[in-house]
Structure formats: structure tokens, C-alpha cells
Amino acid sequence: MPIFIEKEGVRDVSIRELLGRHYNFKVPRYQRGFCWDIRKEVSQFWDDIQNMKEKQEEYFFGSMIFYKEQEDTYTIIDGQQRIALVTILFIVIRDIYMELKKEWEASELNSEFIGKTDTTTKKIEKKLKLSNVDDEFFIKYILPLRSGKEKQFYWKQLLKNCRKHKEKVPTSNRLLYFAYDYLYESINDELKNMEEKKRIEFLNSVVKVVSDNFKIIKSAVKNESYAYEVFETLNERGKQLGFRDLLKTYLFSKAEDKKEDVKEVETKWDKICKNLNNQSEIIDDFLRHYLMSINGITRKREVFKKFQEILEKYNVVILLTELEIESKNYASLLEPSMYFEDKDVIHLLEDIKTLNVKLCYPLLLSGFCLEDKDNFPKLLEMILKFTFRYSTVCGRPSNKLERLYLNDISVKIRKKEIDIEQIKKILIEKSPSDDDFYEEFKNFVPEDSKVARYILREIEDSKSNREKLVNKDPNVLNLEHVMPLNPDPDCKKHLENKKVKIDDWNKMLGNLTLLLKKVNEKLENKCFKEKQKILLQEYKESSKLSINKEIFSKQTKDWTNKEIGKRQEQFVKIVKERKLWKID
Numbered sequence: 001m002p003i004f005i006e007k008e009g010v011r012d013v014s015i016r017e018l019l020g021r022h023y024n025f026k027v028p029r030y031q032r033g034f035c036w037d038i039r040k041e042v043s044q045f046w047d048d049i050q051n052m053k054e055k056q057e058e059y060f061f062g063s064m065i066f067y068k069e070q071e072d073t074y075t076i077i078d079g080q081q082r083i084a085l086v087t088i089l090f091i092v093i094r095d096i097y098m099e100l101k102k103e104w105e106a107s108e109l110n111s112e113f114i115g116k117t118d119t120t121t122k123k124i125e126k127k128l129k130l131s132n133v134d135d136e137f138f139i140k141y142i143l144p145l146r147s148g149k150e151k152q153f154y155w156k157q158l159l160k161n162c163r164k165h166k167e168k169v170p171t172s173n174r175l176l177y178f179a180y181d182y183l184y185e186s187i188n189d190e191l192k193n194m195e196e197k198k199r200i201e202f203l204n205s206v207v208k209v210v211s212d213n214f215k216i217i218k219s220a221v222k223n224e225s226y227a228y229e230v231f232e233t234l235n236e237r238g239k240q241l242g243f244r245d246l247l248k249t250y251l252f253s254k255a256e257d258k259k260e261d262v263k264e265v266e267t268k269w270d271k272i273c274k275n276l277n278n279q280s281e282i283i284d285d286f287l288r289h290y291l292m293s294i295n296g297i298t299r300k301r302e303v304f305k306k307f308q309e310i311l312e313k314y315n316v317v318i319l320l321t322e323l324e325i326e327s328k329n330y331a332s333l334l335e336p337s338m339y340f341e342d343k344d345v346i347h348l349l350e351d352i353k354t355l356n357v358k359l360c361y362p363l364l365l366s367g368f369c370l371e372d373k374d375n376f377p378k379l380l381e382m383i384l385k386f387t388f389r390y391s392t393v394c395g396r397p398s399n400k401l402e403r404l405y406l407n408d409i410s411v412k413i414r415k416k417e418i419d420i421e422q423i424k425k426i427l428i429e430k431s432p433s434d435d436d437f438y439e440e441f442k443n444f445v446p447e448d449s450k451v452a453r454y455i456l457r458e459i460e461d462s463k464s465n466r467e468k469l470v471n472k473d474p475n476v477l478n479l480e481h482v483m484p485l486n487p488d489p490d491c492k493k494h495l496e497n498k499k500v501k502i503d504d505w506n507k508m509l510g511n512l513t514l515l516l517k518k519v520n521e522k523l524e525n526k527c528f529k530e531k532q533k534i535l536l537q538e539y540k541e542s543s544k545l546s547i548n549k550e551i552f553s554k555q556t557k558d559w560t561n562k563e564i565g566k567r568q569e570q571f572v573k574i575v576k577e578r579k580l581w582k583i584d
Contacts, residue, residue, distance in 0.1 A: 084130065092180060367413065375420040
């Protein structure tokens with residue numbers, strides 16, 4: 001079955017061809033509001049127009065995806081920000097035409113791009129219907145045929161009334177008005193020193209450039225589901241919809257189709273977003289990681305389709321109830337100190353976050369389904385150790401890790417097909433051997449300062465079976481490069497005389513240590529001897545850490561590649577003896 005409408009399909013069109021015909025456009029009711037900012041997208045849009053006026057070239061304005069709902073009505077699946085901004089620009093120019101007493105030009109522009117005016121009521125039958133949160137504001141404050149100064153007055157009145165009643169104007173409404181006002185003021189800045197004829201020519205040229213030179217790739221599809229599918233492979237410009245936006249729009253339309261309580265759907269969706277601090281990237285990660293935890297490997301392009309399949313079996317409220325619980329669990333993995341009282345669990349989750357291997361999270365999400373809740377900390381410890389050995393130090397391929405974490409463990413936890421001892425057995429079998437791990441560790445260069453701090457803390461805290469003591473706060477304990485990354489002239493000369501290749505050694509783990517921030521700042525990029533002198537005379541407390549004792553003892557006469565290599569080997573010895581990162 002063809003995805004695209006036979007006569008339209010995917011093709012490039014101008015803004016005039018898109019908006020200048022007898023078509024109406026609507027944003028799905030529950031899609032996000034207008035979100036383009038005058039400091040970024042709106043100002044860039046105006047700059048692009050100015051550049052194209054000079055060059056008189058075609059300008060690619062991105063891809064847009066539509067579902068043809070009726071013969072004369074398109075639902076916008078992707079492209080609402082751009083269509084809204086272009087419409088606002090034409091409204092601004094129409095209003096300025098009216099201020100200049102150019103009623104014919106204003107009327108022509110209005111009827112072609114904005115909407116026809118009812119001769120009796122004087123109301124505009126607009127071509128663009130925005131989302132629930134924006135459409136009423138757009139009709140009342142942006143669309144009417146008024147001067148820009150009048151609109152500024154009504155906007156100030158709205159703000160005054162909101163302050164009086166202790167209410168807020170929704171962010172997307174504010175951004176709509178700011179876009180109008182920015183374009184109105186920008187155009188008037190250009191016009192202020194022109195005579196009337198030049199002003200009209202300028203306005204006409206802006207309309208022509210945007211309507212004829214701005215080109216988009218228009219994708220018109222037969223089926224709303226296809227629209228979401230096509231979306232995932234098109235459109236590289238603007239603030240792209242994420243999984244959250246696609247899913248939200250689909251959930252509400254599905255709830256309406258099934259006669260479900262849309263208000264309850266909205267409430268549950270808001271709770272999910274609130275659990276995840278309303279952060280778009282985290283919400284997108286959660287939605288995908290949830291699917292991965294229950295289904296195994298799930299590619300980004302498959303996320304929306306997988307949720308569609310779930311909604312074929314379950315109603316929207318049931319799915320959202322499940323996601324509400326799962327989102328809270330997911331939030332606790334990212335911000336453990338806000339949810340857990342167990343200090344060990346908090347430390348383990350913070351250390352997993354430090355390693356920055358996102359593939360852990362679908363598996364950890366399934367960890368909440370372990371029958372014995374006391375096994376959750378055990379799972380965390382095993383995953384931390386395995387991830388450090390497999391990914392951080394040995395750099396093994398992530399595709400194998402993906403199958404192991406997801407298909408072999410995560411899905412089986414959900415199905416109650418595996419227990420903690422079986423998980424441990426699998427991880428031991430798949431983990432790099434001790435010999436491989438120690439060999440890689442001997443030459444390990446941490447690329448991330450957080451990871452370096454984590455390793456040094458673990459080595460220091462492993463000195464005895466004590467509660468973790470080393471402060472994790474980088475504002476208290478700094479990472480110190482004993483051989484400086486950027487040595488001062490004296491230090492550089494000394495190292496050159498010793499024929500030390502600085503870049504080969506100064507990032508090695510053996511060259512790194514932890515020092516109090518005030519100490520670290522005083523040492524700067526000095527030579528080792530100067531650093532040692534300062535520490536021994538003024539900051540003896542810094543040498544109390546066992547990892548620092550040998551570095552700054554009087555027996556250590558210099559700090560070159562020889563000393564760095566020796567210290568790295570000592571770290572390997574400690575890791576072996578204390579069985580650090582060993583899954584047992």
C-alpha cells in the first residue's frame with residue numbers, strides 16, 4: 001500500500017504554493033505549543049530573510065509532514081513552528097500595510113496567506129488553527145487587523161490583568177507575542193529612514209522572498225500513522241519533535257477515538273513529565289529505555305511504532321498508569337538521593353551515572369521487578385563493576401553489551417525467568433578476564449575527569465572495609481595532574497631536559513591524584529619540586545590520603561614518566577589485592 005498521496009507525495013514547494021492555495025492547516029489539539037525564541041530561531045529567520053533579499057536565491061526551509069484530513073484541510077505532523085512563524089510575519093506586514101494606508105495590499109496579503117475576512121462580521125476565517133494552548137490567544141492577540149501599537153497596548157493590559165489575579169501567561173503564548181513584536185519592531189527599524197515608496201517596495205520584497213524563494217519539502221500522507229513514521233526520517237531543521245511529542249499527540253487522538261477520559265489521560269501524562277522534571281531529553285530517553293527493558297533491543301526509529309502496537313492491545317489509561325510508575329522508578333535512577341535512603345544504593349547509582357553508559361538504565365529499570373527487593377543493591381553493584389570492566393577500561397563493543405543487558409537479562413527479569421544468581425553467572429561469563437582487565441588497566445588513560453575521580457576514590461576508599469569517606473564534590477576535592485597538562489616555562493624546560501614526552505604521560509591515571517581545591521589552585525602548573533615543597537610546608541592534610549603519601553614524600557625526588565608508570569603499576573597491584581571491580 002503506498003504511503004504517500006499519489007498526486008502529492010514528497011515534493012518541494014514554495015511557501016506561496018503551500019499557504020497561498022485554498023487549504024487550511026491545523027496543529028493537532030494536544031501537540032506542544034509554539035516554542036521558537038526571538039533570541040534564536042525567530043532572529044535567525046529574520047536574518048535569513050535579509051540575506052535572501054540580497055542574494056535573490058532559493059532558500060531551503062526544511063521538511064514538513066502533513067496528514068490530509070479532508071479535501072481542503074491538512075493536519076500538521078511536523079512543521080507547525082515554521083508555518084506559525086511565517087503566518088505571524090505575514091500578519092505583521094499586513095498590519096504595517098494598514099498603518100501606511102495601503103488597504104489593497106493588506107487585503108490581498110490577508111486573503112492569500114492568513115485567511116478571508118467575513119464582510120459582515122469583519123472576523124477573519126483563518127487558515128491556520130494552532131494547538132489547544134495557543135489558538136485562543138492567537139485569535140485574540142495576534143490575528144486581529146490592528147496596528148502593532150494597538151497590539152502592544154492589549155498585550156500590556158493582559159499582563160496587568162494577569163498580575164492582578166496572580167496568573168501567568170503560558171510560555172507558548174508569550175513566545176507567539178514576542179515573535180510578532182520582534183518582527184514588527186525589526187521591520188519598522190528598516191522602514192524608519194525610508195520614504196513611503198521605498199517602504200512599500202521593502203515590504204513587497206519581503207513578502208516575495210518568503211513566499212517564492214523559501215522552499216520546503218512537503219510530505220503529504222494518506223494515513224495519520226504513516227505521518228508519524230515518515231516524520232522519523234525527515235526534517236533536520238528547527239526544534240524537532242521528540243518521541244514525547246509524537247506519543248502525546250497520538251495518545252490523545254487514540255483516547256478520543258476510544259471514548260476514554262481525555263482529562264485523565266492529560267493528568268497522567270503531566271505526572272509522567274513532572275516525574276522527569278519536564279526535561280525533553282530525559283523523557284525521550286525514558287520512553288525508549290522503557291521499551292528496551294520490556295522488549296529488548298529497540299532502535300530509535302522503532303519507538304513510536306512499538307507504542308502503537310501496545311495501544312492495539314491496551315487502552316491509553318492503562319498504558320499511562322504503567323508509565324507513571326515506571327517514570328518515577330526511572331527518575332530515582334537518575335536522582336537517587338531524592339528517592340532512596342540507603343546510602344549504598346545512592347553511592348552505587350551515582351557511580352553508575354559517572355560512567356555514563358546509558359545502556360545500563362533499561363536493565364536497572366527492570367531491576368525494580370526483582371522478586372526479592374534486597375537483591376536490587378546487589379544488581380547495582382554487579383552492573384557497576386561489569387560496566388567499568390567491560391566498557392570503561394576494556395572498551396569492548398557496545399552492540400554485544402546491548403544484547404546482553406537487554407535481551408539476556410532485562411526482558412527475562414520482567415518475565416520472572418531469571419534470578420540474581422543467574423544474572424551474576426552471566427555477567428561473570430561475559431566479563432573480560434582478570435588478566436585482560438589488569439593489562440588494560442595498566443595503560444588506562446581516563447578521558448573523563450569524573451571517571452578519573454571515581455577510580456581514585458575507589459582506590460582510596462578500598463584501603464579498609466570502611467564507609468566511603470572521600471568527598472565526591474569536585475568543589476572540595478580537585479583532580480590534580482602532578483605533571484601539569486600545561487606546564488609553566490620552568491617546568492617545561494625541566495621536563496624537556498629530562499627528555500620527557502609530556503603529552504604521552506600527563507593524562508595517565510598514574511599522574512592523577514585528588515587534592516583540596518585551595519591546594520590545587522596554589523600548585524597551578526608548577527614543577528614537581530615546587531609542588532612538593534608547598535604541600536609539605538603548608539598543606540600536610542592533603543598528604544593524609546594514601547594515594548598521595550608516596551607522591552609527596554621526601555623520598556620522591558622527581559616526577560617523570562618513570563614515576564608515573566611505577567605508580568600506575570602500583571594501582572594495578574592494589575586493584576588485584578583488594579579485588580576491586582571483581583564480580584564475585
